[in-house]
Amino acid sequence: MYWNANAFHRSYIEMEKQFKVFVYGEGELPLFHNGPCKSIYSMEGNFIHELEVNKQFRTLDPDKAYVYFLPFSVTMLVKYVYVPNSHDFGPIKQTVRDYASLISTKYPFWNRSLAADHFMVACHDWGPEVSKSNDYLGRNSIRVLCNANTSEGFNPSKDVSFPEINLPNGNTHGLIGGPSPRVRTVLAFFAGGLHGPIRPLLLELWENKDQDMMVHQYLPKGVDYYKMMRKSKFCLCPSGFEVASPRVVEAIYTGCVPVLISDHYVAPFGDALNWKSFSVEVSVNDIPNLKRILMSISTSHYLRMQRRLIQVRKHFEFNSPPKRFDVFHMILHSIWLRRLNVRVHDGLPT
Incomplete structure (x- = not known):
């Protein structure tokens, strides 16, 4: 069931010891620091929430971070910014473009790596399209996507496949378990x-x-x-x-x-x-x-x-609060592995 159980456990434990995530504080509700915690898009909101309250992996010191999280929700952008039936992604893309411009101006980390040590999450189908709002976001960042489609540019070596979990009531009560x-x-x-x-x-x-x-x-x-x-x-x-x-x-x-x-x-x-x-x-x-x-x-x-x-x-399994080896930790582990492929040297990723 594992490709190599020992290697997985070693890398997982290493992640627990070292991995730190900086969450950008910029951005206001309901588009940022927020997301759906029910329905098929539930992992967007649940991941954002669990990461923001997490004391093990989140750091408030950006200089100690391995990766930098862009806390916008594609589902919320679709709900509040997109004009229904307009087929126009422009307003959504402009919002993300402005956000990237804000953090790249205020902080040195985006420009230092050209976004290669930054990540976004999206369970909405439009996640890949929204990631194209900014060239560095789409080309270099770690995109955590439910819509993990290689024919549409998903790159398994740098992007992360995000499990789509339907939580009708916001939890797994009654969903887990079955007969022999x-x-x-x-x-x-x-x-x-x-x-x-x-x-x-x-x-x-x-x-x-x-x-x-x-x-x-x-x-x-x-x-x-x-x-x-x-x-x-x-x-x-x-x-x-x-x-x-x-x-x-x-x-x-x-x-x-x-x-x-x-x-x-x-x-x-x-x-x-x-x-x-x-x-x-x-x-x-x-x-x-x-x-x-x-x-x-x-x-x-x-x-x-x-x-x-x-x-x-x-x-x-989704747990709140998260438990070791559950879906929250597995997503972080996948991000951790891709961050290990990024080398920042003289201000540029290699």
């Missing part, structure tokens, strides 16, 4: 809207076609979404309009082995976790062969995958 594999009677399950190019194909080929493949656009009346996940061996996680899907973490929470159906998606925490050991990756072209692919997985192999899934689940 012995009582999971459904081979594969999916329910969701026709968003993007992949799901229509999935529904066309599998909806109401096979009793083992419970694929729905709308769940039948009286059928509970999370109960279906807990009854299923595999949970299908096709991309929507963008590559990220909250179903991946929902599947992990409920002990249902996720089936990633996406092209160009970089799964979270891939530096530490070997996703092939606890999930199934299926290309879009192989959607017609879904059942054959899943049926070809032996019972013993499936049981190993499901056991590893339960073991890695702690890395995706």
